[in-house]
Each structure stands twice: as C-alpha cells, then as structure tokens.
Amino acid sequence: MEVTPTLKKSLVLFPLLVVVLLGPGWVHSSLSQESQADRFYRQHIDPDNPFGNKTSYCDVMMWRRNINWYSCKKLNTFVHTSRATARAVCREKLTACRNGTVNCHKSRSSMRITQCNLKGGSKYPNCAYWSTQRTAHILVVCDGNSSKPIHFDSSV
Numbered sequence: 197m198e199v200t201p202t203l204k205k206s207l208v209l210f211p212l213l214v215v216v217l218l219g220p221g222w223v224h225s226s227l228s229q230e231s232q233a234d235r236f237y238r239q240h241i242d243p244d245n246p247f248g249n250k251t252s253y254c255d256v257m258m259w260r261r262n263i264n265w266y267s268c269k270k271l272n273t274f275v276h277t278s279r280a281t282a283r284a285v286c287r288e289k290l291t292a293c294r295n296g297t298v299n300c301h302k303s304r305s306s307m308r309i310t311q312c313n314l315k316g317g318s319k320y321p322n323c324a325y326w327s328t329q330r331t332a333h334i335l336v337v338c339d340g341n342s343s344k345p346i347h348f349d350s351s352v
C-alpha cells in the first residue's frame with residue numbers, strides 16, 4: 197500500500213488523538229505492559245519517603261503510584277529502601293510465605309515500612325487510608341529467572 201501524504205498525516209495524528217481521548221485508560225494499558233518487577237517497585241518501593249511520618253502519606257502515594265484503579269486497594273505496603281536492596285532479598289534462601297507455601301524470601305535485616313490500610317467506609321474514588329510506619333522484615337516472592345521481586349507477601 198502506498199502511503200499518501202494524507203495517510204501519513206493521519207498516522208502521525210492518530211496516536212496523539214488516542215492519548216487525548218483515552219487519557220488515563222491509555223496510561224492504564226501502558227501500566228499493564230510493565231514487567232512484574234517494575235510493577236512491584238511501583239507499588240512497594242519508596243526510597244525517599246518524602247512525607248516521612250505524616251498521616252497523609254498513604255492518601256498521596258496510593259494515587260501517585262497509580263495503585264487504585266477502579267477500586268480502592270485494601271492494604272498496600274511501601275518499603276523505604278532502594279530497588280537494589282529490595283532485589284537483594286531475592287538472594288536469601290526460600291522460606292514459608294504467610295500462607296505456608298515455601299515460595300518466599302525474607303529480608304535479613306528489618307526495614308522501614310509504611311502500611312496503608314483502607315479506612316472503613318471509604319468508597320472509590322475517595323480512597324482514604326491509615327498510614328502506619330514501623331520496621332519489619334519483609335517477605336517477597338521472586339521471579340526465578342531474573343531474581344527480581346515480583347510480589348509482596350507480608351512483613352513480620
């Protein structure tokens with residue numbers, strides 16, 4: 197097929213139109229193409245902890261990291277460490293996850309974490325959270341091939 201100038205123009209304009217029309221939906225589809233490890237880092241790793249010990253931390257972060265899509269996630273944990281340190285947990289030997297399946301790796305040291313618990317009665321899109329900071333060991337599931345964390349199991 198020959199590409200006419202008009203077609204060329206529409207080939208350029210079309211992606212722009214898609215972005216404008218679909219907005220967040222387009223962002224969502226690009227999120228669904230991210231790797232499992234990148235998804236883990238987005239949802240669970242925050243080395244900066246820019247809000248420190250503030251009650252609004254979870255309300256801000258659950259939106260900033262695009263964690264609430266069409267519903268309010270009930271529980272999410274942020275770990276205040278680097279990606280490299282989180283990844284190093286995958287080098288620890290396998291241990292039992294919270295449900296008893298021996299599929300998890302447990303951090304040797306305890307880490308600073310913030311747990312975000314959905315407040316009772318809050319309805320999407322008004323997801324409101326309790327932010328609780330503490331230090332704990334984390335349990336993660338890793339991808340056997342890449343040795344990267346892909347699932348946050350629990351903290352103990």
Ligand SMILES: *[C@@H]1O[C@H](CO)[C@@H](O)[C@H](O)[C@H]1NC(C)=O
Pocket residue numbers: 249327328329330
């Ligand atoms: C937040 O900081 C206050 C005062 O420094 C402290 O008493 C409290 O335990 C902290 N809360 C959490 C959840 O870390």
Ligand SMILES: *[C@@H]1O[C@H](CO)[C@@H](O)[C@H](O)[C@H]1NC(C)=O
Pocket residue numbers: 339340341
């Ligand atoms: C690991 O690699 C094997 C072989 O390339 C593949 O079949 C498997 O799906 C991979 N596992 C994961 C979790 O990516």
Ligand SMILES: *[C@@H]1O[C@H](CO)[C@@H](O)[C@H](O)[C@H]1NC(C)=O
Pocket residue numbers: 293294295296297299337347348349
């Ligand atoms: C138990 O939990 C781990 C991680 O949270 C998961 O990988 C595993 O599939 C679960 N096992 C069962 C039997 O549901």
